[in-house]
Amino acid sequence: QVQLVQSGAEVKKPGASVKLSCKASGYTFTSYYIHWVRQAPGQGLEWMGIINPGGGSTSYAQKFQGRVTMTRDTSTSTVYMDLSSLRSEDTALYYCAKSNHLTVVPTDAYYFDSWGQGTLVTVSS
Amino acid sequence: SYELTQPPSVSVSPGQTARITCSGDTLPKKYAYWYQQKSGLAPVLVIYEDSKRPSGIPERFSGSSSGTMATLTISGAQVEDEADYYCYSTDSSGNHRGLFGGGTKLTVL
Numbered sequence: 001q002v003q004l005v006q007s008g009a010e011v012k013k014p015g016a017s018v019k020l021s022c023k024a025s026g027y028t029f030t031s032y033y034i035h036w037v038r039q040a041p042g043q044g045l046e047w048m049g050i051i052n053p054g055g056g057s058t059s060y061a062q063k064f065q066g067r068v069t070m071t072r073d074t075s076t077s078t079v080y081m082d083l084s085s086l087r088s089e090d091t092a093l094y095y096c097a098k099s100n101h102l103t104v105v106p107t108d109a110y111y112f113d114s115w116g117q118g119t120l121v122t123v124s125s
Numbered sequence: 126s127y128e129l130t131q132p133p134s135v136s137v138s139p140g141q142t143a144r145i146t147c148s149g150d151t152l153p154k155k156y157a158y159w160y161q162q163k164s165g166l167a168p169v170l171v172i173y174e175d176s177k178r179p180s181g182i183p184e185r186f187s188g189s190s191s192g193t194m195a196t197l198t199i200s201g202a203q204v205e206d207e208a209d210y211y212c213y214s215t216d217s218s219g220n221h222r223g224l225f226g227g228g229t230k231l232t233v234l
Binding site: 033035037044045047059060061108112113115118 | 155156158160162167168170174211215218219220221222224225226227
């Protein structure tokens with residue numbers, strides 16, 4: 001069965017960076033996109049970006065351009081999300097999510113069919 | 126940048142029909158998706174491609190889209206349907222960029 005297992009909670013100071021991981025199993029890692037979605041306490045879901053685990057190409061929400069970097073390691077079926085220049089507003093639960101569209105099919109009609117358990121990132125001085 | 130706009134809250138009595146709207150300029154060209162999120166849990170897909178229901182989702186959940194507005198309808202809402210609901214769609218950049226609506230808290234009581 002498909003599983004996305006995320007790294008543990010992080011506490012960071014303002015201005016620091018954080019690197020989260022999301023290890024996939026149960027399917028062909030390079031065949032399906034992975035997204036990152038975050039949710040601040042008591043707030044809504046926020047789409048951050050997408051990575052093609054096959055070729056490594058990425059696309060980020062405009063809000064995070066210049067601060068976020070998504071990478072992957074195909075040898076371990078793991079996707080990483082690096083967020084820099086952290087501020088208190090970045091305190092949130094960060095999810096990775098697999099979408100159902102194949103990386104070789106040019107479509108943007110997709111949905112999230114599996115989610116990680118979430119990683120809580122707390123930014124505090 | 127574009128936005129998806131949802132009402133912050135909708136309230137119905139059990140057995141009534143709940144309608145949650147999502148408006149956005151790209152919706153005439155892009156599909157809408159609906160996710161249900163209960164407290165402390167990851168979101169669950171309840172409607173995809175405007176009106177399709179995933180297996181395992183009760184028939185009382187339905188979706189529609191017309192022009193710049195998509196609607197999630199819960200016919201005969203149950204107490205267990207009380208949750209936050211988010212619409213999701215993609216922009217027109219062709220880069221798979223996505224966006225969630227602000228979310229709607231559905232209260233059934």
